Each structure stands twice: as C-alpha cells, then as structure tokens.
Amino acid sequence: MISRILLALGAGMVGALGNTLSITLINVFLNNPTFDKQFIYKQVFWGALWALPYCFNFFHQNWIAKGILVSFTATFFTFFIFQSLPLNFEFILRALFVNMLVWGGISSWVYHFALTKKDSI
Numbered sequence: 001m002i003s004r005i006l007l008a009l010g011a012g013m014v015g016a017l018g019n020t021l022s023i024t025l026i027n028v029f030l031n032n033p034t035f036d037k038q039f040i041y042k043q044v045f046w047g048a049l050w051a052l053p054y055c056f057n058f059f060h061q062n063w064i065a066k067g068i069l070v071s072f073t074a075t076f077f078t079f080f081i082f083q084s085l086p087l088n089f090e091f092i093l094r095a096l097f098v099n100m101l102v103w104g105g106i107s108s109w110v111y112h113f114a115l116t117k118k119d120s121i
Contacts, residue, residue, distance in 0.1 A: 004055045007114050009048045015107025016047025022102045026094065047103060050074045054111045063112035064105075071104030072096075 020043045027033055050070060059065040075095050078084055085091050 001055070004115070005052065007111055008051045008054045011054065011107045011111035011114065012048040012051025013044050014110050015051065015103040015105075016044045018106045019043055019047060019098055019103040022098050026098070046074075047107065050103075051107050051111065054108060061112060061116075063108040066112075067104035067108030068100055070108070071099040074103075075099045 017040075020040050023043075024033075024035065050073075053070050053073075054066055059069070075092075078095065078099075079087055079092065085095065
C-alpha cells in the first residue's frame with residue numbers, strides 16, 4: 001500500500017507540473033503573462049494530494065475514468081468548497097479543461113503505467 005501511495009503522490013506531482021505549464025501557456029496566449037513560484041508550489045502540493053484517491057480500487061484499472069472523476073472532484077472543490085477562484089463561465093471552462101485533460105490525464109496515466117510496470121517486475 002505504501003508503494004501505491006508514493007506512486008500516486010509522484011503521479012500527482014507530474015500531472016501538476018503539466019497543469020502549471022498549460023496554465024502558463026494559456027496566460028501567455030491571453031496576454032496575461034504572470035509567473036509566480038508560489039503558484040507552482042501550491043499546484044504541485046495539491047496535485048499530489050488530489051492524486052491519493054488513485055490508490056483506491058474504484059473503476060478497477062480504467063485510468064481515464066479515474067482521472068476524470070478525481071479531476072472533476074478537485075475542480076468542484078476549488079470553485080464551490082474552497083472558493084479560491086471567481087465563479088464565472090470562463091474560469092470554470094478553463095479549469096475543467098486544464099484539470100480534466102491535463103492534470104487528470106497525465107496523473108492518472110502515470111499512476112496506471114507505473115503501477116502496471118511495478119506489478120510486472
């Protein structure tokens with residue numbers, strides 16, 4: 001179980017780095033180039049924590065469904081529980097895109113890939 005937790009934390013961190021890169025590229029494209037080290041640290045920390053549910057055996061090994069469910073839950077908490085972003089259509093659409101496709105896709109794939117490689121050794 002410890003190895004699964006460590007894999008999930010690492011996969012969440014890798015996904016968060018991809019998430020941060022995509023947010024930075026979107027901001028540069030929209031002429032809002034802000035770069036903040038604290039933002040990167042926060043994303044990596046929360047990305048690692050939000051990847052911990054990958055350790056549970058829901059959806060068996062369907063990494064796409066796991067990534068979508070966990071990233072949707074993280075986005076929901078960001079807007080409605082923590083209320084850390086303004087609630088408007090543009091932010092919700094951007095957050096869903098970046099969280100579901102980038103963070104959820106990368107982190108769930110990395111976790112699933114690493115887990116299958118670990119089990120085959």
